[in-house]
Amino acid sequence: MAEYRTHVLVCAGAGCVSSNCKAVEAALQDELEQVGLAEEVKVVETGCIGTCDLGPVMVVYPEGVFYQKLTPDDAREIVNEHFLKGRIVRRLLYKAPQSEELVERAEDMDFFRRQYRIALRNTGVINPEVIEEYIARDGYAALGKVLSEMSQEQVIDEIKKSCLRGRGGAGFPTGLKWEFTYKAPGEEKYVVCNADEGDPGAFMDRSILEGDPHTLIEAMAIAGYAVGARQGFVYVRAEYPLAVERLSMALEQARSYGLLGENIFGTDFSFDIGIRVGAGAFVCGEETALLTSIEGKRGEPRPRPPFPAVKGVFGKPTLLSNVETYANICPIILHGADWFLGIGTEKSKGxxxxxxxxxxxxxxxxxxxxxxxxxxxxxxxxxxxxxxxxxxxxxxxxxxxxxxxxxxxxxxxxxxxxxxxxxxxxxxxxxxxxEDTCMVDIARFFLDFTRDESCGKCTPCRIGTTRMLEILTRITEGKGEEGDIEKLEALAHAIKAGSLCGLGQSAPNPVLSTLHYFRDEYEAHIREKRCPAGHCIALLKFVVDPELCRGCGLCTKVCPVGAISGKRREPHQIDTDLCTKCGACQEKCPFDAISRH
Amino acid sequence: MEAATRGCQCHALRAQDERYKRLGEIIAQYAGQPGALIPVLHHAQEVFGYLPHDVQVLVAEGLDVPLSEVDGVITFYSLFTSEPRGKYKIGICLGTACYVKGAAAVLEELKKQVGVDIGKTSADGLFTLEVTRCVGACGLAPVMTIGDDVYGRLTPEDVAGILDKYIQAEKNGKA
The missing domain is CATH 3.10.20.600 (Ubiquitin-like (UB roll))
Structure with a gap:
């Protein structure tokens, strides 16, 4: 095996792929070959390193130098300066936002320094498409340990002892789930991974799937052994094509190494995993809806009990956890529950x-x-x-x-x-x-989301969220009425009480929470027809400050509706009846004389 | 159900159509497996671009599930469509991060430029405008996708130029 003096980790997470990291990587490889360094410097494509808005990024080891916002044109300079002459390319370093100082090494960036990586231990470090890199970092050692040294009960006890709780939202103790599924009567059992990560703004499961797919496969195999299942499913959203691709590749590799399939490690244990791709329904992240969807039906939730541990996929006992939860399993098995208990707070470990x-x-x-x-x-x-x-x-x-x-x-x-x-x-x-965010509008945004994603099975959720959205829209348009807040609260409690699944039961939360902390903003919208954050267009008023206006007339030219008038060199006025609040005048004014309230 | 497939000329036409042959293979591959309907519909939509009525009938017969259930599944999941779509699918992300960063203004500009509302296809059949859920590229917010291309850190001013690339490519392709 060739020995390299330098390793360059190029992030190929979804964010960096979108900012064209592949072209940067290709350019770098080209330059390395041209100067004859291809045998000394190895370029490794990794999963998400985490700094998504700085992409494309790379980290050069052993020094740990972090380069950001790269373009293919930067490759030559990095190769000539850094790899040939040993000089860091300072213009590509990260600048700390507050101190404005350049930071050379990744480990000195606040962003990385304060992290403790268990679930993400391999993400951004290894090439997710090469199983050997995973194995080199203790990959499949936990599965080996479990199959050769531990009974099913011992595995479950270790997970229970670690106090690991579900990372998908509710925080239910994972070990208990394993125990319930193990104890549930039935020959045929399933292990399912919820990778239907639908919460807007959450992309950790995606990064694990794309950056370290084998950790999921190994953990599911361990779970399969513990609860007595021989088939697993990963239910992943269709919006994550790269995750599906890398996971499929990893599954193939695991099968060809005998880490999935019949008689794993020469034992009696046989296990395999299939992928089920979602089709764009947020509610399928709810566990019972997800199980229904795996069965090929409309993803509508079912009442609980029976819980999935008793009656899950195809009516059989099913262990269901999310990606991040599984990503904690192998380290717990390898390092022991006591190690895990040393991290975190009293009731939330890890x-x-x-x-x-x-x-x-x-x-x-x-x-x-x-x-x-x-x-x-x-x-x-x-x-x-x-x-x-x-x-x-x-x-x-x-x-x-x-x-x-x-x-x-x-x-x-x-x-x-x-x-x-x-x-x-x-x-x-x-x-x-x-400070520029309007909390009423944010509540409206979330209600728009849940109303759209409500499956329609429970009337309070289906119709209640629609009514709440209508009221919120009205308020942000300046048509709010006295009593609207009380109506919102009454609807919120009815929806929470009358819905079957987590989607409906929690849909009113953003409204209740913003009402609790920002009630004055709601009241300003309703009573004074004013948006304190200056966000809700219908409630804005554009005015000219006569002190600042020089009467240049630029605003009258850009106004699309002719709402601005005034004599040359004298302060202008805006006719609020005609004004459509497009904001063009404010943008154009060279003296910042136009403001919105 | 049988009347829909017998009686007409469809059989003869279909026999020459590669797509229907492919559909037959997909159905044969999955028939008899539990939970096969959604994967089959995914593949069928890849082949046809959408799920017209006759495809739904063939899937229902092939997997031995009621047509009502096939239709029920298609209407439930937002990624399935029974109407043809434009050549390029524009997906503007309205996830929270994108929304906070001004995706709504970009959407308005898209509506204006493409000349259609959400879920509709432009008269020339070039673009279908859709709102997507979080695509997980929050670092680049606001984000839109056109086909497989991703555009990040958008402002309304960027929209016309980006669309023009596709319009010009189309014109040049035809010329």
Whole structure:
């Protein structure tokens, strides 16, 4: 095997693929060959490194130098300067958003320094398409240990002892699920992975599938052994074609190595995994709807009990967990439950992966110990809010969750603390919003989502979310009435009480949560017909500041409806009856004399 | 169901059509397997671009499920469509990150430029405008996809130029 002096990890996560990392990689390979370094410098395509808005990115080892926002034209300079002369290309380094200092090494970036990677231990480090790289990092050692040294009960006890909880949202103890499925009567059992990651803004499961598919396969095989199943299914959304491709490739490799199929490691245990691709229905992320969808039917939820552990796919006992939960299994088996118990808070052990997005400097994927504060996540790892704006709120739990405000910046994020303040962990999407975000409009946005995705089975959810959306739309259009807030609250409680599945039961949460923390914004919309964030177009008024206006007349030329008038060199006026609030005048004004209120 | 497939000239026409041959192979591959309907519809839509009535009938007969169930599944899942789509599918992401970053304004501009509402196809059959759920490229928000191409960090001003690339390519292709 050739020995390389330098390894270059090029991120090929979905974000970087979209920003054309393949062309950068090809250019780099070309340049290396031209200068005769192809035998000394190895280029490795990895899964998501996590810094999605800096893409395409690469990390050069052994130094650990992190280059960002690359184009194919940068390849020559990197090869000539860094690989030939040993000089770091400073213009491609990352600049810390607050100190504005250049950071040379990945491990010195706040974004990476504060992370603790268990589920993402291989993502962004190995080439996901090469099984040997996974094996080289203890891959399939946990499966080997389980099959050769442990009984089914011992495996379940170890998972129970670790206090691992489901990372898909509700936080149910994983070990208990394994035990219920193991104990459920029946010959035929199934192990299912929920990879129908539908919460907008959450993409950790995608990154694991794309960046480390074997960790999922190995964990599902361990689960299959523990509960007594010989068939697994991964239900993955159709919106993730790269994940489907890499997972299919990994499954083929595992089969050809005898790590899936008949008599694994020469034991009596046989197990295989099939992929089921979703077809664009958010509700299928709900566990009973997902099982119905695997059966090839409309993905409508079923009442529980019976729980999937007793009656799941095709009516058989089924263990169902999400991707991130499975990604924790192999390290727990290898390092032991006690090691895992040493990380996190009293009731929430281990780490959690968060997808930080929205109004934040470092968009991306981070894994931190449970109990890390929101302030650390947003301001230290996330690098704070761009353009010098103020932090207003962060939404966790997606359309089922709620918002956290400035008063929550110091809470230690875990399952319990988030629930206490009216939000939830959810799958780990964390959308940061700055001062320009209207909370009424955000609530309307989430209701629009849940109304659209309601499967229609339960009337309170189907019709209730429609009514709530109508009221919220009315409020943001300046047609809110006294009593609207009370109507929203009454509907919210009825929907929560009268819906069968998690989608309906949690659909009103964004409204209740924003009403709780930002009631004054609702009232301003309804009573004063004013949007405090200056976001809701219908409520905006454009005005000319006579002090600043020089009467240049540029605004009268760009106004598409002729709403601005005034004499040359004298302050102009806007006719609010004619104004369509397009904002063209404000953009054009060279003196910043036009403002919106 | 039988009347729909007998009686008419469809059989003769279909026999010459590669697509129907392919559909037959797909159905044969999955027939008898539990939960086969959704994978078969995925493949069928890849072959035909959409799921017209006669394809639905063939799938129902081939898998031995009621036509009502086939139709029920197609109407339930947003990725299945029984109407033909444009040559390029424009998907503007309205996930939370994209929304917070101004995707709504980009959508309005798209509606204006393409001249159709959400879910509709332009008169020239070139574009179908669709709203997608989070595509997971939140770092590039707001994002849209046209076919397999991804465009990130969009502003409404970018829209016309991007669409023009496809319009010009189409014109040049025909010339």
């Amino acid at each position: 780490t959690k992966v968060f997808a930080i997005a929205g109004d934040i400097n470092n968009t991306g994927l981070v894994e931190v110990p449970m109990g890390t504060t929101l302030r650390e996540i947003v301001f230290e790892i996330g690098g704070g809010i761009p353009h010098g704006k103020r932090f207003k709120a962060a939404q966790t739990g997606g359309p089922s969750g709620g918002c956290l405000t400035t008063e929550h910046l110091d809470i230690h994020v875990d399952y319990e603390s988030l629930k206490q303040v009216g939000s939830m962990m959810g799958s780990g999407g964390l959308i940061v919003m700055d």
